[in-house]
Structures are given as C-alpha cells and as structure tokens.
Amino acid sequence: MRDPVGLMRQRYDQYGPVSWTRLFGLRVVQMLGPDANQFVLMNKGDLFSNHGGWDFFIGPFFHRGIMLLDFEEHRWHRRIMQQAFTKNALRGYLERMGPRITAGLDTWPEGGIKVLPRVKRLTLDLATDVFMGQELGPRSEQVNRAFVDTVRAGTALLRFPVPGLRWSKGLRGRRVLEQLFRDEIPTKRAQEDNDLFSALCHATTEDGDRFSDDDVVNHMIFLMMAAHDTTTITLSNLFYHLASAPEWQERLREESRALGKTQLEYEDLEKLPGIGLAMKEALRLCAPVPSLPRRTVRDVEYDGFHIPKGSFITMAPYFTHYMEEYWPDAERFDPERFAEHRREDKVHPYAWVPFGGGAHKCIGLHFADMQVKAILHQVLLKYRWRVPADYVMPVDTTSLPVPKDGLPVTLERL
Numbered sequence: 001m002r003d004p005v006g007l008m009r010q011r012y013d014q015y016g017p018v019s020w021t022r023l024f025g026l027r028v029v030q031m032l033g034p035d036a037n038q039f040v041l042m043n044k045g046d047l048f049s050n051h052g053g054w055d056f057f058i059g060p061f062f063h064r065g066i067m068l069l070d071f072e073e074h075r076w077h078r079r080i081m082q083q084a085f086t087k088n089a090l091r092g093y094l095e096r097m098g099p100r101i102t103a104g105l106d107t108w109p110e111g112g113i114k115v116l117p118r119v120k121r122l123t124l125d126l127a128t129d130v131f132m133g134q135e136l137g138p139r140s141e142q143v144n145r146a147f148v149d150t151v152r153a154g155t156a157l158l159r160f161p162v163p164g165l166r167w168s169k170g171l172r173g174r175r176v177l178e179q180l181f182r183d184e185i186p187t188k189r190a191q192e193d194n195d196l197f198s199a200l201c202h203a204t205t206e207d208g209d210r211f212s213d214d215d216v217v218n219h220m221i222f223l224m225m226a227a228h229d230t231t232t233i234t235l236s237n238l239f240y241h242l243a244s245a246p247e248w249q250e251r252l253r254e255e256s257r258a259l260g261k262t263q264l265e266y267e268d269l270e271k272l273p274g275i276g277l278a279m280k281e282a283l284r285l286c287a288p289v290p291s292l293p294r295r296t297v298r299d300v301e302y303d304g305f306h307i308p309k310g311s312f313i314t315m316a317p318y319f320t321h322y323m324e325e326y327w328p329d330a331e332r333f334d335p336e337r338f339a340e341h342r343r344e345d346k347v348h349p350y351a352w353v354p355f356g357g358g359a360h361k362c363i364g365l366h367f368a369d370m371q372v373k374a375i376l377h378q379v380l381l382k383y384r385w386r387v388p389a390d391y392v393m394p395v396d397t398t399s400l401p402v403p404k405d406g407l408p409v410t411l412e413r414l
C-alpha cells in the first residue's frame with residue numbers, strides 16, 4: 001500500500017497484464033495496462049459485474065448507488081439520472097456555484113494554510129448548496145463527519161462493526177445521510193428547482209420512467225460521495241503542482257485575468273484552455289479513484305489467460321497513468337502533453353482513464369470539469385500560493401489518494 005505503483009510495475013514486468021494477487025484477504029486478479037482497461041471497461045457480453053466488485057468495499061455504505069448496479073437495471077437508472085446532467089442542468093448548477101465559491105474563498109486567511117481541509121470544506125459547502133439546494137447551517141459539521149466516515153469505511157481492514165472503528169462509523173454515517181435526504185423529499189417533489197436533488201426527484205425519461213423515493217435517497221448519497229472526494233483530490237493536486245511549477249500558475253492566472261470576470265458562466269468553460277490542460281495532467285498524476293474493482297459473472301478468456309467465474313478483478317487507472325511505455329517522463333507535471341501538438345493521451349484510448357469508461361463511465365465528468373474550473377479560476381484571481389522548493393507532497397494511499405500532511409502552502413492575497 002505504501003508504493004502501489006512500484007508494486008504493480010514489478011508484477012506487470014514479471015507476470016504481464018494479468019496476475020493473481022491478494023487484497024483485503026481476497027484472492028484477486030489484477031488486470032494492468034490500457035488493453036486490459038479497455039477489455040474490462042467495454043465489457044462486451046456483460047462479463048464483469050460492478051456490483052460484485054464494489055459491493056465488497058462500499059456496499060453497506062453506498063447501497064444501490066448507481067455504480068453498484070449492473071447491466072439492464074443499471075442502464076434503466078442511468079437513463080433517468082442522465083436527465084440531471086444535461087447542458088441546461090449543468091448551467092443551473094454553475095450559476096449556483098459562483099457566489100458560493102466567492103464567499104468560501106473570502107474566509108481563507110493569508111499566510112500558512114493547509115489546502116486539503118480548506119478545499120474539502122469548500123466542496124462540501126458547494127455540494128450542500130448545489131446538490132441539496134439549501135444551507136445546512138449547524139448540521140453541516142454533522143454531515144461532513146458522516147461523509148468522511150462513510151467514505152473511509154470502504155477501506156477498513158476490519159470489515160465488521162466494532163464500535164469506534166471505521167466500519168461501524170461508516171454505518172452510522174450512512175444512517176445520518178439517509179435521514180437527512182428522506183426528510184427533504186416531500187419538499188423537493190413539490191416544486192422544481194435548479195439543484196441536483198430536485199433534478200433527481202423530477203427526472204423523467206421519454207418513456208415516463210422516474211426514480212422512487214428510495215432511489216433518490218440512494219443516488220443522492222452516492223452522488224455526493226462520488227463528487228466530493230474526487231473533486232477535492234483533483235483540486236488539491238492542482239494546488240500542489242501549480243505551487244511547484246509557478247510558471248504554470250502565472251500562465252493560468254493570466255488566462256483567468258484575460259477573461260475579465262470573477263464568476264464563470266457556462267460559455268466561459270472553453271475559454272480557459274490552460275486550466276483544462278493542467279486539470280488533465282493533475283488527474284493523470286493522481287487518479288482520484290486509483291483502482292476499479294469488478295467480478296466475473298462467467299469464465300473469461302483474455303489474452304491467453306483463463307479467469308474463472310466469480311473472480312474478483314481490479315484495474316488500476318493510477319498505475320496505467322505512470323506507465324512509461326505510454327507516458328514519457330511519467331513522473332513530471334507537464335500539462336502540454338495533452339495539448340493539440342502532442343496529445344500523448346491519444347496513443348491509446350484507455351491510457352488516460354481517470355473517469356473510467358464504458359457503461360459506468362463517470363456521469364459527473366462535465367460537472368467535475370465545471371466545478372474545478374470555477375473554483376480554480378477564482379482562486380487564481382484572488383491568491384498566489386507557494387511551497388518550499390524541495391517540498392514533495394506525501395500521498396496517503398491507504399484510502400483514496402490524499403495529501404498525508406494536508407498540503408501546507410503559503411497563501412498571498414492579490
């Protein structure tokens with residue numbers, strides 16, 4: 001767990017793209033590299049179950065979240081959920097975000113700060129507003145705690161409830177969130193608004209399919225989790241790399257200044273190409289979802305390997321993003337590798353997979369793009385930040401990859 005990339009490199013060199021390993025006491029088939037990513041994610045013939053993979057890790061906490069559904073049932077839910085991610089819906093979410101970001105950033109002090117807790121706070125506040133459409137007030141601490149506990153529980157080594165330990169804290173967190181969302185459903189059903197909760201309550205397909213109350217609760221809990229930590233990790237990494245590469249920080253700041261406004265509108269998203277490149281590179285260097293589990297629903301033949309029915313599988317976006325075969329000088333922060341004149345990501349369609357692929361590809365990827373751009377744009381206009389020249393951010397790889405030290409930086413108000 002301390003050096004997952006090094007370990008996987010060793011395994012890949014020794015055994016090739018498919019090998020048995022042990023994880024959390026399970027025998028698992030590790031499938032490494034872009035070809036294996038493509039094979040599993042495209043999932044032709046419905047060979048790999050998402051539920052069978054994810055349920056073991058996060059099932060009790062993210063019960064019936066869309067990522068844990070399979071095949072026809074998954075497609076049914078996805079068609080409805082898609083209605084909450086249309087261009088118009090995104091436009092509405094962005095409108096809600098702008099002022100909230102400004103207010104959140106205004107509370108950041110000058111001098112030494114830790115980025116991770118600050119960004120986490122900001123994205124949580126945004127999520128409660130943009131997702132739920134309301135201020136949580138004094139309940140926000142309780143909700144924050146419930147989220148952190150629910151998410152961390154997925155990687156508990158002791159996988160049964162012992163009071164005070166990760167697993168039971170996660171179960172308690174889930175109960176808090178269920179209650180919170182269930183209490184609100186009648187109000188949300190009664191009138192339409194431009195928040196995600198409302199969108200889920202009113203989403204209807206052309207065939208008239210809609211979510212039940214239970215579906216809405218399950219999807220809300222999953223969506224808030226899926227959006228919150230992944231975006232926080234992406235932003236933290238952007239802070240880190242832009243502090244380590246001040247020339248990039250200045251370049252992006254110039255771009256943001258040239259736009260001439262503080263709060264982004266939907267049409268502005270394409271006008272910040274530098275942030276787009278930096279974000280792609282940050283996602284390459286630190287895939288917020290480092291590995292993706294699956295389970296085979298029948299015997300599978302792949303590349304001369306036989307994988308028995310019922311096997312746990314893991315794919316590893318994190319490792320793929322460091323394969324020198326596809327990413328020259330892979331450790332280096334080099335956003336230009338995604339620029340038109342280089343497009344290193346085009347070397348293989350599954351070499352850059354921070355958002356997964358196929359039927360379960362992240363439904364929130366445009367939302368994430370929008371949120372990261374909206375926040376970073378305002379940060380660049382308001383602050384300059386730096387780290388000591390020899391600073392290397394330590395990454396905690398025992399759960400989702402976050403800076404172990406919270407990422408201390410020095411912030412200067414502009």
Ligand code: HEM
Nearest residue numbers: 066067226227230231289354355356360362363364367368
């Ligand atoms: C940088 C930010 C993000 C990253 C890196 C990310 C990554 C991922 C990945 C890798 C998957 C696929 C999991 C699998 O195949 O097993 C996924 C699925 C998903 N993501 Fe994201 N995500 C991000 C942001 C978001 C946001 C902002 C939302 C919602 C607003 C969201 C909602 C979802 C949902 C609902 C799924 C499940 C889709 C399905 O199963 O059909 N994600 N995400």
